Amino acid sequence: xxxxxxxxxxxxxxxxxxxxxxxxxxxxxxxxxxxxxxxxxxxxxxxxxxxxxxxxxxxxxxxxxxxxxxxxxxxxxxxxxxxxxxxxxxxxxxxxxxxxxxxxxxxxxxxxxxxxxxxxxxxxxxxxxxxxxxxxxxxxxxxxxxxxxxxxxxxxxxxxxxxxxxxxxxxxxxxxxxxxxxxxxxxxxxxxxxxxxxxxxxxxxxxxxxxxxxxxxxxxxxxxxxxxxxxxxxxxxxxxxxxxxxxxxxxxxxxxxxxx
Amino acid sequence: xxxxxxxxxxxxxxxxxxxxxxxxxxxxxxxxxxxxxxxxxxxxxxxxxxxxxxxxxxxxxxxxxxxxxxxxxxxxxxxxxxxxxxxxxxxxxxxxxxxxxxxxxxxxxxxxxxxxxxxxxxxxxxxxxxxxxxxxxxxxxxxxxxxxxxxxxxxxxxxxxxxxxxxxxxxxxxxxxxxxxxxxxxxxxxxxxxxxxxxxxxxxxxxxxxxxxxxxxxxxxxxxxxxxxxxxxxxxxxxxxxxxxxxxxxxxxxxxxxxxxxxxxxxxxxxxxxxxxxxxxxxxxxxxxxxxxxxxxxxxxxxxxxxxxxxxxxxxxxxxxxxxxxxxxxxx
Numbered sequence: 001x002x003x004x005x006x007x008x009x010x011x012x013x014x015x016x017x018x019x020x021x022x023x024x025x026x027x028x029x030x031x032x033x034x035x036x037x038x039x040x041x042x043x044x045x046x047x048x049x050x051x052x053x054x055x056x057x058x059x060x061x062x063x064x065x066x067x068x069x070x071x072x073x074x075x076x077x078x079x080x081x082x083x084x085x086x087x088x089x090x091x092x093x094x095x096x097x098x099x100x101x102x103x104x105x106x107x108x109x110x111x112x113x114x115x116x117x118x119x120x121x122x123x124x125x126x127x128x129x130x131x132x133x134x135x136x137x138x139x140x141x142x143x144x145x146x147x148x149x150x151x152x153x154x155x156x157x158x159x160x161x162x163x164x165x166x167x168x169x170x171x172x173x174x175x176x177x178x179x180x181x182x183x184x185x186x187x188x189x190x191x192x193x194x195x196x197x198x199x200x201x202x203x204x205x206x207x208x209x210x211x212x213x214x215x216x217x218x219x220x221x222x223x224x225x226x227x228x229x230x231x232x233x234x235x236x237x238x239x240x241x242x243x244x245x246x247x248x249x250x251x252x253x254x255x256x257x258x259x260x
Numbered sequence: 261x262x263x264x265x266x267x268x269x270x271x272x273x274x275x276x277x278x279x280x281x282x283x284x285x286x287x288x289x290x291x292x293x294x295x296x297x298x299x300x301x302x303x304x305x306x307x308x309x310x311x312x313x314x315x316x317x318x319x320x321x322x323x324x325x326x327x328x329x330x331x332x333x334x335x336x337x338x339x340x341x342x343x344x345x346x347x348x349x350x351x352x353x354x355x356x357x358x359x360x361x362x363x364x365x366x367x368x369x370x371x372x373x374x375x376x377x378x379x380x381x382x383x384x385x386x387x388x389x390x391x392x393x394x395x396x397x398x399x400x401x402x403x404x405x406x407x408x409x410x411x412x413x414x415x416x417x418x419x420x421x422x423x424x425x426x427x428x429x430x431x432x433x434x435x436x437x438x439x440x441x442x443x444x445x446x447x448x449x450x451x452x453x454x455x456x457x458x459x460x461x462x463x464x465x466x467x468x469x470x471x472x473x474x475x476x477x478x479x480x481x482x483x484x485x486x487x488x489x490x491x492x493x494x495x496x497x498x499x500x501x502x503x504x505x506x507x508x509x510x511x512x513x514x515x516x517x518x519x520x521x522x523x524x525x526x527x528x529x530x531x532x533x534x535x536x537x538x539x540x541x542x543x544x545x546x547x548x549x550x551x552x553x554x555x556x557x558x559x560x561x562x563x564x565x566x567x568x569x570x571x572x573x574x575x576x577x578x579x580x581x582x583x584x585x586x587x588x589x590x591x592x
Contacts, residue, residue, distance in 0.1 A: 135367070
């Protein structure tokens with residue numbers, strides 16, 4: 001089984017994240033997107049069970065290689081970083097098309113997944129939080145998408161997930177090749193030991209640009225950020241310590257302020 | 261042409277209940293579209309609609325209704341996205357709008373790739389400035405807000421997922437004329453058709469308002485000790501949706517789908533009431549869009565009190581019943 005796991009190197013959510021010129025400031029305190037650890041774990045566990053290889057794929061600035069190294073420490077066999085100045089600030093469809101081209105190259109095909117059986121992603125990246133990339137990437141690859149998996153089972157020719165979204169619980173399946181996105185419920189990501197960290201240093205990482213993927217410059221996005229503002233932190237309002245009347249006082253406050 | 265309106269149609273994906281009735285969120289989305297364009301608002305209903313639905317959609321502002329027969333498979337996002345693509349190719353609108361739940365976001369991303377256009381998600385506000393559409397949203401866990409211009413071009417129609425909770429759905433106007441319901445032929449892509457729904461069940465939570473769309477949300481946290489009855493006693497009379505922290509879901513007190521925050525639902529209600537919620541950043545990142553935040557928690561050091569408009573340090577088991585009783589009295 002050949003599995004590509006798509007990861008992202010993002011500013012740590014605990015760091016001081018900010019926008020400059022409408023773009024997220026990167027490269028100061030970046031880590032492997034926490035929710036992608038579940039994707040790496042799912043891919044590595046499947047290959048341990050079924051045999052095969054895991055390729056960690058990341059689009060981003062060159063230091064995104066650090067995120068790929070983390071995936072290699074967790075058990076991925078090799079890595080690819082797609083990095084190109086023309087991709088700075090890329091939107092979801094552009095990212096999807098670029099990653100799709102990289103998957104095709106990994107799979108030995110001009111388009112589509114080639115001999116890649118499965119693409120696994122996290123449920124969202126903690127920088128943009130759009131959750132749109134998995135579906136968009138599946139569209140660009142023309143493979144079925146099984147998204148937001150709470151659990152995942154894969155056989156030689158089929159993937160089956162269970163998931164809970166909104167008010168619906170469902171089991172979905174699709175023939176391989178397919179794309180699966182996993183939630184943080186899907187597994188418990190392993191913590192690499194010293195031997196795994198040492199082994200990861202010897203694993204190959206390729207760096208590709210748009211030319212390597214046979215892609216032209218990025219098309220006009222159609223959506224442009226024109227204004228960005230840091231919001232004042234929400235301030236504490238009225239705080240009451242219950243002395244037996246707090247429920248009644250809160251009710252009165254809600255009614256006075258037309259909130260109910 | 262009225263000022264500050266687009267002069268091109270808008271397609272709105274209308275989610276429906278299993279009975280074929282448009283959801284409140286879908287009607288709100290139609291209202292949003294109505295305010296943005298002087299041209300037609302076209303409602304796209306994947307799957308059948310109940311006969312009275314077209315009048316309800318007309319009252320909310322739709323001029324046409326397209327019904328796509330998707331063989332009961334519209335729950336698969338890729339199938340619904342194929343319907344959006346077919347509708348966009350037929351209507352050639354300035355923009356297509358979908359709801360901003362997980363399904364809506366997946367639909368927007370997929371449809372945008374297939375249309376060769378742009379997409380945006382979690383948009384909280386849309387307006388027309390000059391002849392340009394502007395979309396605003398909160399980013400970075402609600403600490404920043406951004407405004408985007410959306411070039412509304414009919415050959416590359418952008419697809420935007422919108423939180424409709426900021427808008428009160430239009431109440432159906434009496435005697436509104438019925439509007440035409442037209443079948444829409446949807447060529448299904450092989451990859452959309454390949455997704456098999458092995459089983460599907462709608463949870464009991466579906467009885468209440470939808471979490472992502474609700475005007476009021478009551479959230480169950482660790483401090484409720486799993487007392488769902490207490491949470492309902494407040495949520496039900498307020499017609500509020502019930503949300504939960506990750507701990508409450510992990511404990512099995514409530515469905516995972518109720519989880520609010522970073523890996524759950526982002527909400528933007530006008531009123532948020534947290535019961536026994538301490539306010540970890542994984543949760544509060546999903547409530548930054550709330551208008552007013554109220555917290556009842558027995559830990560005076562809980563971080564949620566730093567952002568609450570009104571906080572009560574107290575035992576939820578004592579404060580909530582008194583609150584419910586007094587609200588019933590005050591509201592008659």
